[in-house]
Amino acid sequence: MEEQGFFYRDTWAEVDMDHIGANVEAIRCHLPEDVEFIAVVKANAYGHGDSQVAEAALKAGASMLAVAFMDEALALRKKGITASVLVLGASRPEDVNIAAEEGIILTVFQEDWLVKAREVLKADALLLLHIKIDTGMGRIGIRTVRELKAAEQLINEDERLQLHGIYTHYATADERDDTYFTKQLALFKEMIGALDKLPPVVHSSNSAAALMHADARFNAVRVGIAMYGLAPSMEIAPELPVELKEAFSLHSRLVHVKKLEKGEKVSYGATYEAPEEIWVGTLPIGYADGWIRKLQGQEVLVDGKRSPIIGRICMDQCMIRLPQEVPVGTIATLIGHQDGETISINEIAKKLETINYEVPCIISSRVPRLYRQDGEVVGLNNSLL
Numbered sequence: 589m590e591e592q593g594f595f596y597r598d599t600w601a602e603v604d605m606d607h608i609g610a611n612v613e614a615i616r617c618h619l620p621e622d623v624e625f626i627a628v629v630k631a632n633a634y635g636h637g638d639s640q641v642a643e644a645a646l647k648a649g650a651s652m653l654a655v656a657f658m659d660e661a662l663a664l665r666k667k668g669i670t671a672s673v674l675v676l677g678a679s680r681p682e683d684v685n686i687a688a689e690e691g692i693i694l695t696v697f698q699e700d701w702l703v704k705a706r707e708v709l710k711a712d713a714l715l716l717l718h719i720k721i722d723t724g725m726g727r728i729g730i731r732t733v734r735e736l737k738a739a740e741q742l743i744n745e746d747e748r749l750q751l752h753g754i755y756t757h758y759a760t761a762d763e764r765d766d767t768y769f770t771k772q773l774a775l776f777k778e779m780i781g782a783l784d785k786l787p788p789v790v791h792s793s794n795s796a797a798a799l800m801h802a803d804a805r806f807n808a809v810r811v812g813i814a815m816y817g818l819a820p821s822m823e824i825a826p827e828l829p830v831e832l833k834e835a836f837s838l839h840s841r842l843v844h845v846k847k848l849e850k851g852e853k854v855s856y857g858a859t860y861e862a863p864e865e866i867w868v869g870t871l872p873i874g875y876a877d878g879w880i881r882k883l884q885g886q887e888v889l890v891d892g893k894r895s896p897i898i899g900r901i902c903m904d905q906c907m908i909r910l911p912q913e914v915p916v917g918t919i920a921t922l923i924g925h926q927d928g929e930t931i932s933i934n935e936i937a938k939k940l941e942t943i944n945y946e947v948p949c950i951i952s953s954r955v956p957r958l959y960r961q962d963g964e965v966v967g968l969n970n971s972l973l
């Protein structure tokens with residue numbers, strides 16, 4: 589086994605780098621050639637691994653990266669990623685010199701932020717900025733033409749600052765009803781129309797808008813979820829114009845297999861009682877790995893057959909009812925394919941009553957990530973060792 593010596597507990601996630609690359613290429617093919625692809629790799633690339641996904645996306649034609657916080661941008665720099673990185677969230681104005689030194693692009697979301705940033709920025713610094721306009725998301729961003737014009741002036745009159753981009757973010761791009769989306773788009777067009785000069789990069793679309801709304805692409809799109817092979821929502825999933833391939837899978841191996849007699853109990857609270865003689869397997873994965881207690885009853889794949897989690901999920905382990913006796917060491921696939929059967933991230937999201945975005949994000953860093961290309965392991969990430 590290629591993973592031996594890399595981790596010592598048989599639970600791991602796999603990221604299919606071919607799928608990341610194929611998704612970026614498929615989305616790019618759907619876009620006009622002059623539209624830049626900004627790969628959104630915040631939150632450790634939605635749990636997949638920041639630098640690994642960044643490299644695969646850049647190789648497949650992405651020209652820029654986006655993260656939520658400056659710490660995430662610095663982590664990419666530390667790992668040798670030299671591409672342009674835009675921080676989408678709020679950074680402290682006190683930290684602008686680090687951003688300038690590392691060539692990290694920051695978001696301006698308030699006039700006051702710019703005033704403070706100008707006070708602390710070193711005389712010889714050069715800081716690239718994107719202005720964020722709040723057209724209806726209600727999160728961060730400039731909300732009036734007056735404030736936008738003031739921000740433009742504060743940037744233009746300062747030679748240490750460069751207005752590199754302007755953008756907004758949609759609240760409902762993943763819904764079929766585009767009423768609110770259309771309002772946001774119209775407001776964005778109106779706001780950017782008030783600028784003296786458009787900056788080089790103008791962007792508004794997340795995955796959903798990039799795929800479904802040709803009128804909102806401007807000259808760049810910010811793609812996250814679709815790059816990982818997931819539909820932005822179940823509502824628009826049937827209408828997506830490109831085929832997406834899920835990149836993330838999750839696996840474990842049976843560490844203990846036993847027969848229980850009718851009436852014997854399983855796990856905390858002794859809530860599960862064997863209804864007859866059954867085979868039970870123990871998996872070394874639990875809620876501390878993000879496999880949370882709400883997943884009790886969810887099935888996993890063993891020998892291509894669905895086997896339900898029985899009893900309460902513990903911090904580090906859980907038990908499954910096996911279809912028959914199987915050897916210790918048998919692989920259990922919690923997310924992914926096995927012998928023609930599949931458990932998708934969407935199935936887990938449904939069980940958790942949440943969105944697919946959340947699923948790979950909550951698989952904790954305790955679970956090592958293994959990167960595959962052409963079926964071979966090409967990279968490993970174990971935050972513990």
Ligand SMILES: Cc1ncc(COP(=O)(O)O)c(C=O)c1O
Nearest residue numbers: 628676757794795810811812813
């Ligand atoms: C500002 C911003 N742009 C783009 C994205 C990427 O969105 P998606 O993953 O839906 O493509 C996000 C993610 O939430 C975001 O917050």
